[in-house]
Amino acid sequence: MNYDAIxxxxxxxxxxxGDSAVTALDQVSLSFPRATFTAVMGPSGSGKSTLLQxxxxxxxxxSGSVSVGGTELTRLSExxxxxLRRERIGFVFQAFNLLPALTAEQNVALPLRLAGKRVAKSRVREVLEQVGLGERARHRPTEMSGGQQQRVALARALITRPEVLFADEPTGALDSQxxxxxxxxxxxxxDREGQTIVMVTHDPVAASYADRVIFLVDGRVNGELIGPSADDIAARMTKLEAVPC
Structure with missing residues (x-):
């Protein structure tokens, strides 16, 4: 069967x-097809990060179930x-989370080393080339700009060839350019590699790079836009944030 990525x-x-219970997600049903880029947006406290997690x-x-490539996560032991997370899922966050004492190539290889797997230098160089940092393999994080550090973090997420890449505010610490x-x-x-990406963001410009944008309000899905412009997204967010809770 040809399963959705998620x-x-x-x-x-x-x-x-009891009375103090807080519902972060409420009966959310969504599918994320393979080789698509989805942005998740919503007002503060809408459940975006909980959805990603x-x-x-x-x-x-x-309650409910989550499947990655047809594997139901809710039935798996810790x-x-x-x-599964280590082998099939990649993560990129706002904080780059690079180890300052390690070079770019050592940071990229870290997930494989932690998993006890052999690290092929050719594969490390391949992903660094993929993110445009082939020349910076031996540089440490302090010798790189914020954008370059985020690219190293991206290469580290891609080293295992993940089925899905989750990005949580990946450009939050970067300037607009x-x-x-x-x-x-x-x-x-x-577009080129067939990667599946799910990105949480508050930035309409960032979301406009996605194929579709899903909106959450109070833990529920509140519609989506397909191939929208940044202006379309900003207008929808303005409406959502104006709705009284």
């Missing part, structure tokens, strides 16, 4: 219990879930 069925996530197997839903370069790189990975 599928969420009636996913809810609550924190706490549940979809990526970093957090377990209170050990098997950790292995560097942000556009990183977003163009993400876009090209979808």
């Amino acid at each position: 599928e969420l069925r009636s996913v809810s996530r609550s924190h706490g219990s 549940c979809a990526a197997g970093l957090d377990r839903p209170t 050990t098997r879930l950790t292995l 560097t942000s556009r370069e990183v977003l163009a790189l993400l876009r090209s990975m979808v």
Whole structure:
């Protein structure tokens, strides 16, 4: 069967219990086809990060199911879930999370070393070339700009050839020019490499690089836009943020 990269069925996530319980996600059903770029947006507290964490197997839903490439995460033990994340899922965050004492190529190779796998130097160089940093392999993070560090973080996420790349505010710490370069790189990975990307962002310009934008409000899906412009996205966000809770 040709499964979607990710599928969420009636996913809810609550924190706490009784009268103090807070519902972060409420009966969310979504699918993310392979080789697509999806942005997730919504007002503060809408459940964006919880959605990403549940979809990526970093957090377990209170109810409902999450599948990655046809494998249902909710049925896996913690050990098997950790292995699946390590082998099939990539992560890029706002903070680059690079180890300052290591060179770019050593940072990129780290996930394989931690997994006890052999590291082929050719593969490390390949992903550094892919993100435009072939010449900076031996440079440490302090010798690189913020944009270059985020590219190293991206190469590190790609080293395992993940089925899905999750990006949480990946351009949040970058200036607008560097942000556009990183977003163009993400876009090209979808178009040229068939990568599947799910990105949480608050920035309409960043979201406009995606194929579709999903909007969350109070833990529920509140519509989507296909191939929208930054202006379309900003207008929708303005409406959502104006709705009284």
